[in-house]
Amino acid sequence: MARLSGHSSRLAGTTEIISPVTEVRVAILIPTHALPPLSYRVPEHLRGHVRLGSAVAAPLSGYSRLGIVVGVEEPDEDRDLEDVREVFEDLALDAGLVRVCRWVCEVSAVPLANVLRTALPPGLDTRSYRILHPAPDWSWRRGSVVARGALRRALGPERLKVAEEAARIELTPHCPPPASEEWTVAAPEAAPDFGRAHSQRKLFEELRAGEANGVRSGDLLAATGATRATLLRLERRGLVRFEKRPAVAAVHAASGGVKLENEDFISRDLDGFLEGAEARFWRLPTVDHPAVAVAVARSAVERGEQALILAPEIEGVERLKGVLLESLPEGCSVAAYHSGLGRGRTAVYEAGRAGEVDVIVGTRAAALLPLPRLGVICVVDEPNEAFRAEPGYEGLPLHARDIALRRGGDGGASVVLLSPTPTLRLYGSGVAELPARLASSWPAVRLVDMRGTGAVFSATFLDACRSAVENGGRVGVLVNRIGPGVSVSCNRCGAVRSCPVCDLPLALHGTGRLAALICARCGHREAASENCPQCGSLRLSVTGLAAGKVRAELRAALEVPVGLLTAGEKSEADAPVVVGTTRLVQNLEWALVCVPDADSLILGSSIGSVERGFRTLYRAAESARIRLVVQTRNPEHYALQAALRSDYRGFAAAELPKLRALGYPPYAHLAEVVISGPGNAVRDAVESRLRPKLPLGVRMSALVPAGSDRSSAWRVLLRADERREVAWAATIAARLGGRKANGLKVLVDVDPEEV
């Protein structure tokens, strides 16, 4: 790691310094809101080497810590500040990226240190020290790297500080060593007799046929079909030896040549736009997304720029990587970046930052990668919720589309967002639209009115399945995932039990006589055991059909194998009929798609559930090659009608006014605060430590139960006109989970996709 410190001699003679930075704000990489960026002085010998984005060692409570310079201050001689101790040149971030990180922190209520970490090398260890001059009684040798914790245990806090001051040790941010792989090398003069050991001979001959410096053990075994045990026998006989070598970054060279359907006129549609460093969303069929990714990447490469292609899931990233490698001109370099890469991820990070990769395809984990020549960001399947981490999990609880838009605006890169059904939130963001391209084919749609029947499957539905299977077509049956927060509707008239204040479907909590219907928006609560307000019927039922149940009933009714495909389970996925959740229609095509309970898609009790349902139905139609059969008790529902007619504009025109009236994004902003702990403690914390501190203009909803009954969790919504305002309030709420929390756990989510 290149470093500049008081002990470095490399700085002698550095004279050309223009208005050197002398005082800086440093975000110490400790994952807490409780520690704001702190001010430090830049000592003489480091002036000219510290700027916005520099990685520095700065003292805090006596120890050096790794921090990033997130602000530059006017010099003030009167202030008595601690000195920055070192500069780590290799870890510096671009000033623009630092500004983006600060923005992410401000709108998502994530501590700045956590945001900065996602822009720094993956797995960076900020607490390791290098032993420079060990004292005689130390057990560590010169040059070894030791964690601060270990040093403190052995030396105690005082001697640790003294050791650092005496330069016996120095803070050394430590990246995980590159993944290594085993190579097999043949012994130089071996002329073995293998006798009847055929597998050994085969292995050895394959090895001799390869490069002189050896073959990857994995490749060798794959090429010969031999087992590792055989290879080990060869090693024991001294005929081969193993070598650990660092794995090279998984950066691939494109082979060029393959032209994708539609790529030409996609390039024509994009023509001239990509030079302008502007942002656009683009409504176009899902099948065309790969061609756009290729066109966008090609255009960036032609201008000598880097392209960042973001896709929601690892599987899709790898698939896109394959398409790009086939289609981009020869010599273009392409790399994937996602959590599935394990330790190989660091090498891709470094290659990207060095500008050695032209095209990076990644999941949300790639959204803040430092890329010096970044010219365009393309977000594939823009509305997908996998672009955002759930609070409390790895990654940022902010949609990668939002990060991309901000990054493009700040860094002068173009941004292209792809979806046939873009997020309605984009209407508030000032992002303009490229001319839409409509679906070139649309299935025949059959809407089945289920009012008045108690059946799960209509005759129409079953007949359609039978005839599709008889004609050799495959059938996908799309059900909604069901979980807490399902809504309740009347079996007879289809009316949904709704909140009298907000007119949103009420969510069912609890069971039996204790069951209650609760509004997710305002907390309105009523007993679940009343009859239908529309028709008086007592036949109320929970919407949503469990995938497993649908599968069993279909198997019985159709007498063919029925597979299952959900996020968590996959079995008999090549059966003629497959039941599944949204994953079923994500990347697959079916002759017939059936939706047995469309109401469960569209009548969810939460924010965004209508939009999500619309999108799922739209996607179901896209993936149905010939027919789409939809069962509903609400055949006139605007979202259902619009989705089946591929009428995005119609849906947006109907839905946007509703969002405005409810005070939902893009017209207003909200934050969800989930606090788990005993009810009294939660209520107490909210009333005495959150409500009094709320900024003016931030409203708070009632406390409602959240999640399963088993773990006691409670939820409040904060709402305000400005995103920053509500994020600031969410930051205050996050501190309820600090030390004085008597066991409270707090998760906050600003402008969640789903509430």
Next chain:
DNA sequence: AGCACGCCGACT
């Protein structure tokens, strides 16, 4: 009075 412990704010 003397000391352990937990809570809490400050740390630059």
Next chain:
DNA sequence: GTCGGCGTGCTC
């Protein structure tokens, strides 16, 4: 993430 100050409550 760490430290020290302070109040509480217990022991000598």
